[in-house]
Amino acid sequence: MTLYGFYTDESGNNGFGDMRNQPVLCYAGVLVPAHYQVYLHNEVQKIKDSLEKDIKSKIHGIPVEQFPSIDFFRKFEIHGKAFIDGEDFYYNLSDVERFAVVDNLLALLQVTDVKVVAAIVNKALYQTNTGETNHNRMHIHAYTELVKCISIELDASDSHAFVICDDGKPSEMNNFGDALRNPANRRVYPDLQVKLSHDNCNLIQLADMVNFIASVYFRNVYGFQPRKRHQQKIMDFYSRHLDQKIIKWEYK
Numbered sequence: 001m002t003l004y005g006f007y008t009d010e011s012g013n014n015g016f017g018d019m020r021n022q023p024v025l026c027y028a029g030v031l032v033p034a035h036y037q038v039y040l041h042n043e044v045q046k047i048k049d050s051l052e053k054d055i056k057s058k059i060h061g062i063p064v065e066q067f068p069s070i071d072f073f074r075k076f077e078i079h080g081k082a083f084i085d086g087e088d089f090y091y092n093l094s095d096v097e098r099f100a101v102v103d104n105l106l107a108l109l110q111v112t113d114v115k116v117v118a119a120i121v122n123k124a125l126y127q128t129n130t131g132e133t134n135h136n137r138m139h140i141h142a143y144t145e146l147v148k149c150i151s152i153e154l155d156a157s158d159s160h161a162f163v164i165c166d167d168g169k170p171s172e173m174n175n176f177g178d179a180l181r182n183p184a185n186r187r188v189y190p191d192l193q194v195k196l197s198h199d200n201c202n203l204i205q206l207a208d209m210v211n212f213i214a215s216v217y218f219r220n221v222y223g224f225q226p227r228k229r230h231q232q233k234i235m236d237f238y239s240r241h242l243d244q245k246i247i248k249w250e251y252k
Contacts, residue, residue, distance in 0.1 A: 003034045004161035006117070006150060006188065007203035011080075011215035013172060015135025019123055023224040025138065026215040027146050028118035028246075029207045031153065031161060036113045037203070043108055044202035051093075051101055052076045058092040078105070078205050080212030085229050099233060105209055106241035115153060116242060118214055119146035121251040122222045136175055143179035145249040151187040153247055164191045166204050213237050214246070222252060 008029030012022035032040055056067060067073045072089050078101075083090050086098060093101075109116060119142040126138055150161055165176060180190050216227060217238040227234075 002157060002159040004031050004154070004159060005034065005037055005203070006031050006161045006163045007201065007207045008146075008163060009166045009204055009207040009211045010172065011211040012123070013139070015138070016123060016127060016133070017135075020225075022215075023123055024215045024219045024222065025121040025123055025142055026118060026211050026218065027142050028116065028120075028211045028214050029163075030109065030203055030210065031115040031117055031150060032203060033113050036111075040108060040114065040206075041202045044105065044206055047101060047104055048076060048078060048202070051078070054097070055089055055092050059089070078209065080209040083209070084212065084234065095230075095233075102209065102237060103241075105206060106213075106237060108206070109210075109241065109245060116210060116246045117146065117149050117153065118210075118246055118248045119143070119149065119250075120214065120218050120248060122218075125222075126251050139172070139175045140178050142251070143176045144182055145251075147179050147182065147185050147188050149247055149249050151185060154187045160187050160189065162189050162191055164201065164204065166201075166208070210242065214242065217242075218250070 006029050008027065011026040011028075012024050013027075014022055052073065056064075056073070062070075082088055083098060084102065086093070086095065090098065108114070121138060121142050123138070126132065126141075130137075132138060154161060163176070163180065165173065177190065179185075180188060213234055216231065216234045220226060220231070220235060
């Protein structure tokens with residue numbers, strides 16, 4: 001028996017409000033055994049520290065002593081979409097440099113102890129099939145299937161997991177809570193840590209990267225218009241790092 005932490009984030013969670021730009025709902029995360037969490041956190045931190053140093057070295061015109069007062073550096077994080085697209089101060093790195101960092105991050109997932117679990121929804125198909133206008137039901141459905149996927153994976157070793165979410169919308173937390181309270185769930189529990197914020201958690205940032213890449217990949221699989229930037233590279237990230245690793249449920 002092993003105790004796991006499931007570090008999770010989401011992509012495309014705006015319901016039915018922007019189906020053109022966000023046609024896919026993806027809830028994904030990394031399932032990490034307790035004995036491996038500190039090591040994995042530290043490995044991500046090493047990548048972040050090196051990355052932050054590289055970005056700062058390429059910035060001209062801002063005195064070094066001002067960096068700590070800039071919000072981007074004061075709580076330095078890696079966000080999947082912004083990082084891959086080179087937004088904000090990330091633009092100081094070339095595509096090649098940023099993509100190498102993504103490869104290094106995703107390579108950390110390849111150990112046997114770490115699992116990637118996701119629930120993916122083709123939103124247009126879901127709405128067509130169900131006639132649903134209340135997007136919260138879609139979100140609860142996806143969360144419930146995500147919890148089932150985790151539970152099935154844990155059954156074989158009689159293990160359990162605590163969920164550590166990002167600090168998203170209150171409605172998202174409520175929807176996930178409903179899924180966790182499903183009577184069929186006997187292995188996955190809400191996070192019991194006392195905390196101010198999980199947004200800067202290294203393993204949630206890793207989950208954020210997985211979510212963004214998975215959502216773009218399945219957007220293509222479901223036949224939606226490709227995004228304008230780095231489509232093929234993101235598909236390549238998925239194929240090389242996630243395709244054989246991910247445990248998934250799809251509404252397709």
